[in-house]
Amino acid sequence: MAGKLILLKRAVNFIIQNLGPSDRLSIVTFSSSARRILPLRTMSGSGREDAISVVNSLSATGGTNIVAGLRKGVRVLEERRQHNSVASIILLSDGCDTQSHSTHNRLEYLKLIFPSNNASGEESRQPTFPIHTFGFGLDHDSAAMHAISDVSGGTFSFIESIDILQDAFARCIGGLTSIVARDVQLKVRSASPGVQILSTPSGRHKNKIFDQGHQATIDIGDLYAEEEKEFLVFLSIPVFPAVDGEEMLENMPLVDVSGFQKDSVSTDTVEVEGERVEIRRPQFLSSTDWVPCLEVDRQRNRLLVTETIAKTQRMAEMGDLKGAQALLAEQLSTLLSTASAQAGDDLCNQLEAELKETRKRMETRELYERSGRAYVLSGMSSHSWQRAATRGPSMPISSGGNSDMRRTTTSYETPSMTTMVTKSQNLNLAPRE
Numbered sequence: 001m002a003g004k005l006i007l008l009k010r011a012v013n014f015i016i017q018n019l020g021p022s023d024r025l026s027i028v029t030f031s032s033s034a035r036r037i038l039p040l041r042t043m044s045g046s047g048r049e050d051a052i053s054v055v056n057s058l059s060a061t062g063g064t065n066i067v068a069g070l071r072k073g074v075r076v077l078e079e080r081r082q083h084n085s086v087a088s089i090i091l092l093s094d095g096c097d098t099q100s101h102s103t104h105n106r107l108e109y110l111k112l113i114f115p116s117n118n119a120s121g122e123e124s125r126q127p128t129f130p131i132h133t134f135g136f137g138l139d140h141d142s143a144a145m146h147a148i149s150d151v152s153g154g155t156f157s158f159i160e161s162i163d164i165l166q167d168a169f170a171r172c173i174g175g176l177t178s179i180v181a182r183d184v185q186l187k188v189r190s191a192s193p194g195v196q197i198l199s200t201p202s203g204r205h206k207n208k209i210f211d212q213g214h215q216a217t218i219d220i221g222d223l224y225a226e227e228e229k230e231f232l233v234f235l236s237i238p239v240f241p242a243v244d245g246e247e248m249l250e251n252m253p254l255v256d257v258s259g260f261q262k263d264s265v266s267t268d269t270v271e272v273e274g275e276r277v278e279i280r281r282p283q284f285l286s287s288t289d290w291v292p293c294l295e296v297d298r299q300r301n302r303l304l305v306t307e308t309i310a311k312t313q314r315m316a317e318m319g320d321l322k323g324a325q326a327l328l329a330e331q332l333s334t335l336l337s338t339a340s341a342q343a344g345d346d347l348c349n350q351l352e353a354e355l356k357e358t359r360k361r362m363e364t365r366e367l368y369e370r371s372g373r374a375y376v377l378s379g380m381s382s383h384s385w386q387r388a389a390t391r392g393p394s395m396p397i398s399s400g401g402n403s404d405m406r407r408t409t410t411s412y413e414t415p416s417m418t419t420m421v422t423k424s425q426n427l428n429l430a431p432r433e
Contacts, residue, residue, distance in 0.1 A: 005058065012027075014424060014427070016051045017048075024043065025043055026040045026076045027051065028073045030063075030069030030072070031061040032063030032065055033065060034071065040076060066097040066141075067097065067113065070089070070131070071113060074089070077089070086176065088130050088131070088132060089154075090131075090132050091134065093135060093140055093141070094135070094139060095139055095140060096141040130149075130153040130155075131148055132154040132176075134156075134159055134165070134390075135156070136165055142158065142377050145377075146380070153385070157378055157389045158375055158391040160375075168390035170420040170423065171389075173420060174417035175387070175417050176224075179222050180224070181222065182262040183260075184222070185218065185220060187216070188256070189215050189216075189256045190213070194238030195236070195237055195238070195253075197234075204385055205219055205221070213236075225414060225416050226416070227414045232303065235254060251281065252280075253276055256275075256277075257275055257276075257277060294345065297338055297340040298340040300338075301335055301338055301347070301348055304335075305331060306383040308331040309358055312324035312327050312362065316362055316372065316376075319365070328359045335351060335352060358379075374391075
């Protein structure tokens with residue numbers, strides 16, 4: 001950590017400077033043990049000054065007891081007297097957990113972080129706040145960092161180069177400071193006899209199908225400003241029998257979609273007005289009826305690519321890199337043949353680049369161990385929550401005529417995130433005293 005400390009301090013100070021006066025921050029350090037070096041303080045006046053002073057006084061010591069650090073961070077939030085509506089933990093590490101290095105299972109980490117939790121099921125005691133993990137350098141334990149973020153509802157970012165750490169922090173807090181909806185739930189209900197909900201693939205968002213397939217829910221959680229999440233709903237639709245003397249319906253109602261969220265003032269659950277989804281059921285199909293819906297096609301591509309990458313990650317862990325390469329090549333070919341990809345869809349272009357980069361990082365065992373595992377797990381984290389995470393190398397972009405600006409590979413980035421990342425990059429370009 002020692003050689004990276006200057007950039008780390010600068011990145012954490014960026015967080016401090018961009019939190020509002022109603023935001024509170026606590027800082028916990030951990031080596032062989034954990035210590036809270038800053039209690040929860042509002043980020044205004046003396047609180048902000050004390051936070052900067054504490055960060056600037058940091059020094060590197062030996063040991064990486066991640067679990068001890070998390071326990072201390074969890075205790076800070078659980079014991080606070082004033083509960084903000086939004087709370088989260090940002091975990092940074094550049095090494096392997098020296099105390100529980102063999103623990104990569106979500107449930108095992110859940111029990112370690114909450115030692116009083118004796119129940120065996122994942123539902124027994126879930127964290128009430130997300131833990132966003134940042135593994136930087138080539139020596140961090142990406143499997144552990146991914147497991148921690150995954151079980152808590154956070155994202156895992158792979159900081160391959162320390163010089164993009166501040167931008168990664170900016171992207172994260174750009175989202176966290178822009179939450180506009182809490183505890184969002186999507187509800188889907190069958191709108192016609194015989195229409196049955198078969199599945200609602202939703203990544204790590206909890207979903208449930210009940211009432212004999214007539215109803216389904218997806219728990220989305222908190223939403224950032226202008227954040228979009230898209231879900232495919234697979235249905236069984238009955239055949240429309242042609243009955244003599246009866247006129248066939250042109251449109252058939254499929255499902256009614258509605259939403260629920262927690263009111264920011266009263267904390268009561270309020271319903272958000274939804275809409276009815278219908279499908280045309282003409283007696284004879286026209287040429288336009290055979291044209292695939294690009295919105296559905298692109299989301300199907302996202303699901304298929306995500307499933308393929310997850311499968312190849314498991315193959316790589318078992319040493320079957322050749323098989324993983326073949327499967328990635330097959331999925332790339334399938335993706336490029338789809339209607340949305342051939343139409344130049346932006347998401348499909350990103351998926352294409354991700355498949356190619358994943359193949360590259362799985363060429364050899366050494367390359368996979370060095371950076372491939374972290375790159376793939378960070379991508380799986382991002383796709384499973386449909387939320388931006390930082391990973392991979394930075395790439396030059398042109399912004400306002402300035403081609404020196406650099407951006408990191410990311411999907412699902414919201415305008416608030418983009419604004420904060422741009423602010424970080426402009427700060428890095430500014431001359432320092």
